[in-house]
Amino acid sequence: MNNKRVTSFDVAELAGVSRSTVSFVFSEDKQSRIRPETRQKVREAAEKLGYYPNASARALASNQSNTIGLIMTRSPRYIASDNFLPQIIGGLLDIVKQEQLGLLIEWVEPGQQIQTYLQLTRAKHIDGMIILTPRFDDPGLTALEQIDIPCVLMGQIPECNLPYVDIDNRASAKMAVDYLIELGHRQIACITNAATAYSSASQRLEGYRDALKAADIAIDESLIRMADFDAASGYTQMKDLLIEYPRFSAIFVASDNVALGALAAIHDAGLSVPEDISLVGFDDIPEAAFYYPKLTTVHTPAKEIAEESCHLLMQLLKGEIPYSRTINIPTQLIIRDSARMIERSHITTN
Amino acid sequence: MNNKRVTSFDVAELAGVSRSTVSFVFSEDKQSRIRPETRQKVREAAEKLGYYPNASARALASNQSNTIGLIMTRSPRYIASDNFLPQIIGGLLDIVKQEQLGLLIEWVEPGQQIQTYLQLTRAKHIDGMIILTPRFDDPGLTALEQIDIPCVLMGQIPECNLPYVDIDNRASAKMAVDYLIELGHRQIACITNAATAYSSASQRLEGYRDALKAADIAIDESLIRMADFDAASGYTQMKDLLIEYPRFSAIFVASDNVALGALAAIHDAGLSVPEDISLVGFDDIPEAAFYYPKLTTVHTPAKEIAEESCHLLMQLLKGEIPYSRTINIPTQLIIRDSARMIERSHITTN
DNA sequence: ACTGTCGTTTAACGCGTGTTAATAACCTCT
DNA sequence: AGAGGTTATTAACACGCGTTAAACGACAGT
Numbered sequence: 001m002n003n004k005r006v007t008s009f010d011v012a013e014l015a016g017v018s019r020s021t022v023s024f025v026f027s028e029d030k031q032s033r034i035r036p037e038t039r040q041k042v043r044e045a046a047e048k049l050g051y052y053p054n055a056s057a058r059a060l061a062s063n064q065s066n067t068i069g070l071i072m073t074r075s076p077r078y079i080a081s082d083n084f085l086p087q088i089i090g091g092l093l094d095i096v097k098q099e100q101l102g103l104l105i106e107w108v109e110p111g112q113q114i115q116t117y118l119q120l121t122r123a124k125h126i127d128g129m130i131i132l133t134p135r136f137d138d139p140g141l142t143a144l145e146q147i148d149i150p151c152v153l154m155g156q157i158p159e160c161n162l163p164y165v166d167i168d169n170r171a172s173a174k175m176a177v178d179y180l181i182e183l184g185h186r187q188i189a190c191i192t193n194a195a196t197a198y199s200s201a202s203q204r205l206e207g208y209r210d211a212l213k214a215a216d217i218a219i220d221e222s223l224i225r226m227a228d229f230d231a232a233s234g235y236t237q238m239k240d241l242l243i244e245y246p247r248f249s250a251i252f253v254a255s256d257n258v259a260l261g262a263l264a265a266i267h268d269a270g271l272s273v274p275e276d277i278s279l280v281g282f283d284d285i286p287e288a289a290f291y292y293p294k295l296t297t298v299h300t301p302a303k304e305i306a307e308e309s310c311h312l313l314m315q316l317l318k319g320e321i322p323y324s325r326t327i328n329i330p331t332q333l334i335i336r337d338s339a340r341m342i343e344r345s346h347i348t349t350n
Numbered sequence: 351m352n353n354k355r356v357t358s359f360d361v362a363e364l365a366g367v368s369r370s371t372v373s374f375v376f377s378e379d380k381q382s383r384i385r386p387e388t389r390q391k392v393r394e395a396a397e398k399l400g401y402y403p404n405a406s407a408r409a410l411a412s413n414q415s416n417t418i419g420l421i422m423t424r425s426p427r428y429i430a431s432d433n434f435l436p437q438i439i440g441g442l443l444d445i446v447k448q449e450q451l452g453l454l455i456e457w458v459e460p461g462q463q464i465q466t467y468l469q470l471t472r473a474k475h476i477d478g479m480i481i482l483t484p485r486f487d488d489p490g491l492t493a494l495e496q497i498d499i500p501c502v503l504m505g506q507i508p509e510c511n512l513p514y515v516d517i518d519n520r521a522s523a524k525m526a527v528d529y530l531i532e533l534g535h536r537q538i539a540c541i542t543n544a545a546t547a548y549s550s551a552s553q554r555l556e557g558y559r560d561a562l563k564a565a566d567i568a569i570d571e572s573l574i575r576m577a578d579f580d581a582a583s584g585y586t587q588m589k590d591l592l593i594e595y596p597r598f599s600a601i602f603v604a605s606d607n608v609a610l611g612a613l614a615a616i617h618d619a620g621l622s623v624p625e626d627i628s629l630v631g632f633d634d635i636p637e638a639a640f641y642y643p644k645l646t647t648v649h650t651p652a653k654e655i656a657e658e659s660c661h662l663l664m665q666l667l668k669g670e671i672p673y674s675r676t677i678n679i680p681t682q683l684i685i686r687d688s689a690r691m692i693e694r695s696h697i698t699t700n
Numbered sequence: 701a702c703t704g705t706c707g708t709t710t711a712a713c714g715c716g717t718g719t720t721a722a723t724a725a726c727c728t729c730t
Numbered sequence: 731a732g733a734g735g736t737t738a739t740t741a742a743c744a745c746g747c748g749t750t751a752a753a754c755g756a757c758a759g760t
Binding site: 009026054056058061062 | 746
């Protein structure tokens with residue numbers, strides 16, 4: 001019906017007050033300045049007219065957009081098979097809604113990082129951002145350090161001073177591999193979750209190495225493979241591994257997504273888990289408990305990570321000095337069915 | 351360094367032209383109005399100063415935000431385990447980036463729909479929106495029909511005239527069940543993907559009924575269960591089904607996510623797929639090809655759906671009249687390993 | 701009745717850009 | 731060289747709201 005746009009002026013007119021008063025009513029913080037009855041009048045008028053404060057005008061005048069950005073560092077092709085993402089988005093949406101903020105999602109191309117980050121923040125599209133799985137080789141990060149833009153990394157980059165929220169990837173991976181060693185395995189392969197340009201991938205790989213070293217097991221580089229986030233890459237890498245070098249009784253796969261593919265490759269090779277090969281995953285995505293066999297894996301509390309990131313970012317936005325600029329979320333090994341004690345039978349099997 | 355905000359005025363000054371000229375240069379469509387050399391000068395000045403046009407000011411002046419919204423109808427709890435979502439987001443991000451648009455993600459609570467939709471569009475946070483898996487019982491949709499807001503549904507709602515992009519859920523589900531019937535199955539159970547308030551769920555259930563009717567098989571309501579998007583609900587429903595009513599040789603599970611849980615329940619019951627029970631899924635999420643057994647399922651081209659939705663919305667935004675306001679994307683039955691011809695052995699097994 | 705005080709309300713300016721209508725520059729042709 | 735026509739540029743207003751400083755009104759005390 002009412003095709004005209006409703007502005008605060010209209011509301012003011014109907015309520016019999018000035019436009020400023022309307023503005024005061026709608027900026028909650030200084031409520032004390034307005035008399036309750038006046039505020040009530042304004043609210044009613046706004047309601048009657050169907051008034052919604054214009055976000056752009058507000059952003060322009062106040063110089064804040066009340067929107068934060070979630071920056072993804074992979075291409076849509078890989079985003080599409082990232083089962084960790086929904087958990088992150090779910091967690092963020094929850095908080096962002098409570099806080100009346102908007103959530104903008106963006107994908108940044110390699111090589112475009114600096115420009116994209118600057119564009120997003122300088123243009124005030126967003127007040128601050130959360131960078132999901134940052135990369136070592138991201139030149140934009142140092143740019144962000146210099147300019148003072150509110151920003152939180154989901155994942156840690158060594159020698160980078162930006163605030164971050166992360167798990168201890170290295171220790172968690174070590175915990176997983178330690179478990180395999182405890183079970184008697186000595187020949188343990190590894191498939192990473194991604195290329196080592198991603199900090200989580202290289203850190204998890206380090207954890208794998210740590211565990212072997214601590215147990216005095218020589219590291220066999222040919223037992224290490226790099227996957228690419230998704231099940232398909234896990235399948236490929238596992239298949240290769242089985243063909244080229246079948247001398248291992250256990251494997252640490254640094255992502256449940258990838259592990260699913262690995263499982264399929266093992267099945268296709270006529271072997272089974274954990275009878276022939278023990279497998280420990282990483283992430284504990286919701287589906288991991290339903291894989292066949294149910295995955296023993298490192299639980300990464302995605303929701304908590306999302307929430308902490310969001311809170312940290314909001315503190316930075318408000319100018320509060322956070323208790324700590326770096327937050328580590330504890331992980332936990334979830335023991336299910338995909339790993340077991342090594343058996344003699346294995347040796348004959350392979 | 352340059353802590354002052356750079357405005358088009360600064361650029362104009364450096365380039366020795368007026369602010370309007372700068373504005374013309376940055377609004378690509380009317381490029382012809384500016385002499386190439388002038389444009390070049392402006393571009394260089396902008397580059398040197400690190401100028402990024404302010405999004406809010408631009409949105410305010412032009413009355414368009416160059417941002418579209420992706421509206422989710424479920425709670426974060428269910429969003430977190432939606433493996434279809436990454437594909438949608440990946441697809442949208444791809445196009446949105448090409449078109450220089452922003453993508454805002456929002457979750458709408460039941461009961462808040464009208465308010466949320468109005469708020470988002472009237473406040474010009476977004477120019478238009480895509481509503482993911484709309485619900486029958488969403489009163490906001492009729493509101494959207496009346497007011498003229500660019501909007502595309504990902505999923506069809508009967509008696510709703512809003513533009514939509516969808517697959518033919520009913521026919522696709524029938525195709526899946528037809529296949530089971532072809533394989534000789536007569537006692538076929540069904541677990542839906544969600545509550546029937548979601549259009550896709552009720553439509554897929556109808557397709558299941560259609561197939562049985564067409565084959566003159568009586569419909570046994572006790573063989574029908576409703577799941578809730580995720581594997582956990584699939585597990586629960588399947589377990590119930592196996593305990594209460596084990597007289598079926600095949601099952602149609604209207605979502606791969608849910609199917610994963612169902613598979614786990616079947617395994618836990620000591621049965622196997624497809625030896626004891628044949629299963630056909632729906633969606634063909636990327637992981638489906640790696641489940642155990644590899645899922646026979648209906649391929650839903652998520653990326654294409656995302657792209658078409660986005661394109662349709664953009665046409666609406668530009669005021670072009672689209673070739674068609676409703677787009678149906680064809681699906682396809684992907685035959686893998688989870689369904690097979692019925693065997694006599696089955697009868698003894700159950 | 702007048703002054704002073706405190707708590708409300710308002711006028712007016714600024715945020716940075718898009719865009720129209722008018723001006724200026726330039727070129728061609730007689 | 732001047733008129734007419736085309737193109738390049740600019741001045742000025744609009745967009746809707748936040749916010750500061752000033753105006754206003756009520757009220758108490760002398």
